Amino acid sequence: MTFDLTRRGLLGAAAAGAAFGLPATMARAETPADQLVIGFSMNNLLSLDPANATGLDVAEIIANLYDPLVVLDATDPHKVLPGLAERWALTPDGKAWRFTLRKGAKFQSGQPVTAEDIAWSLHRVLKLNLALATVWKSYGYTKDNVEQLIRADDAQTLTLTFAEPGDPQLILYTLATSVSAVALDRKAVLTREKDGDLGAGWLVNNAAGSGAFRLDAWRAKEVLMASRFDDHWRGPAKLRRVIWRHLAESQSLRLMLERGDLDVATGMAPPDIEALKAKPGIALQAVQRGTIYYVAANAKEGPFADKRVRLALRQLIDHEGINKTVMPHYGVLHQRPVQRGLPAVLPNPGYRLDVAAAKKLLAEAGLASGFKTTIRAVAEPPFTHIATALQATLAQAGIEAQIITGTGNLIYGAMRERKFDLVVGRGGGGAEPHPYSSLRSLAYNPDNSDAARLTNFQGWRTGFQSKPLNELIDAALIERNEGKQLKMYQDAQRLYEQEAGAIVPISQMVETVLLRADVKGYQSHPSATTRLHGVSKQRAA
Template structure:
């Protein structure tokens, strides 16, 4: 970080802190300061947001009907909904909402706001892809999700499914965050349902409200003192844009920040001996991967994809680049879940890769591009893969960018190669773990199945789709497990468009005197109960 930028951010902290608190001193006891790269925060519209930073910020601004437990997978807790019930046929979920909730604007929150928030995403075509796979679409969403009165929401399932999976989407995704429809529509322009305004403003009912967002600089959240669930412990949450790991390390040691996210391996190791600091290893269902677009003529050829599979130094990447952020893994199903299989043991083998490329008509390799986030460890992984691809004669130009430039190209299906991280964020169910990486029911551009990595990369297997659909509703656990195993075996044989490199997890470094801090594996870390023991 440049000195000017550092001093500018430090001055902001001083300005927002209690009177008399020096800029370069212990953070105020009633303010939480988080050091993180904000380069991928492009929108705070819950339906349009991308990236974990936006998800975390919005998880403190907006409320959902229910929340996922940060420790126990598959456990949900009441939030806006005081209760919910699944009918005997398991095709309808009825939520009963609290009657004492108000938005930050003072407008009362009702079931109709939830319905409006969900249907708005479909109307704009900017979200909801993680619920589309369960059969919801623009034509049926209005009849599938309804509000018979101000405090009742009825969610019907368009096709046979596990209701718990729908609960997970409502609890842990942007489409489940309830927007103040009246306030948003006051800022509507040209039929955008307030989208332009919501990009940089908020209309929530959460324990904090947005008071400032300066792109690639600072996000400031202010406590809502009269919040329906009681005031949060912290008066403010301040996110400081700190893309350089060394700047985060220095700030932690000087007590200028309370939490640091996305630090380098070397800096995390260096801070582990500091008794004033603690580290949290946060599990994730996401994986690091190399993805190719099968719309590209080169990558349509299975032999080319097989060559790529053997032009990755899996062990080297996991041992030198991904400590604290990933563990060697090569399957689409997260380890430890029912049906998970041992790794197939792929290794870097340039000679074999060259044979495959020659057979495919590329004896001298070819030129291509790799899109990747400019942040660590992504760009480091891409650089390592660039070097190993060269051993097979493939010249790859690295194109760095923010989340929209990198994953946006994937969502538009206009890319060659991407080094990224994705999949099922919570990794709590084998179906959703596989769904995110192997399932593609509609391979047209118009389908807009953005959260499905197979769709993004134009990979489609009718047999895999049918196996996964059947596994979801299979009552026999052993048969279900066998189906998940068969899917992985078939996926390997087809040499898919996505090669898994590592199972993702996050390491967060924070001041040891933070109480009730639980880094959430679903990127929805909430700070309403956090306080400082100082």
């Protein structure tokens, strides 16, 4: 990488030097006016491949390297806005969405963005059958039918035919929010294909998109740098470069933001947020996300396979205490598998710490003396703090729990393999403002066999399956009477509670972002797809 020797270039080099781990004394305490430096934890940033890029942390990066057909308004996530598609409509028979692409959109290679590229990108997700295929499989798409159902009519027209009856709006929301739904430069990817992998090996660390920023470099758990794509269809971004820095320690984020080494920081601990939010020159944004913090139990085998033990678990979580002491700036109390803010969500059922009631249930299950178990949690707050609180309350009922911490890949990897006891996690549909999204992710499990490998269904991960619940969720999806559909989604929540679903929601996620006051136009997105095209800095002369 080279830098010019103008003052602007030297400032850029200083920021880049800091980003690559050089001593802070080598860089100015003020970031360059034409660059945005963002601090966050990259512990769960494992792949940049849109077919396999899981988790919230990668969503913002993908949203800036790539473009989808449509996007959701950051201030009103029920409002769908144009992306690569300038307009769309249901076909006359109501069985498909037809998108008309805007003319002039280009990939960063210079190739035009075509409907063929977008259709191929969606085909690729199903053919690779990696983590992000799950949502499309839940709509009935498979590697065998996707080419017939999602097709380019011509260079500017894409038709997405529904694989089975469902809610067309939900598919539109998925196209707007899922990392899997972005357009890949087909020609650029296929030139890097090896052994028929459709470019999967190359795309782990590289990008081939049409987004407002192009990837310059990514060093895992260190730094990711992207520069402005001047030929973006929206016009050039206001900033010349964006640098995402890996900073897992809250105090480091606080210090660097305070002294001006960072422009934006996420993932900061509550005490540091409280210390900074009233300081001059620092602004705060708190945005509710659809994602839910939870405690998940293995209902496939072990003590939590017994419904009575799962009921006891609900009463051995100090819901109120955790939300008061651990979750400020991370989340707010929520105990339903449907995200807050939707008309279908029911009031909280009122789960609370009740050790005596839990002991009674454990005795009925033949576990009056308790048992030994493990709690897995990602090695960062608030997960570790929730795990510690849970360990203490489980002990009050005689359950001896060992806490196992690690990266997201280690913790959620064990969950995906169904080799765990308890997990403190974060999940749910979240990005799509629709009750089916959360229920599908947290409660739905159409095939509980090990061979099914429905790893992005957290119901499958936990081994919890309820046929009546599956049928109710399926029926609600295709119900066209809004009143009846609303009641069905509410009935699904009641049934999940009665059957002691293996995931116990404890808090609805809140993303708290701290930023320097000179950063303008930054709007944290509820679906985590925060776009930086319009962000700028307003510096005093």
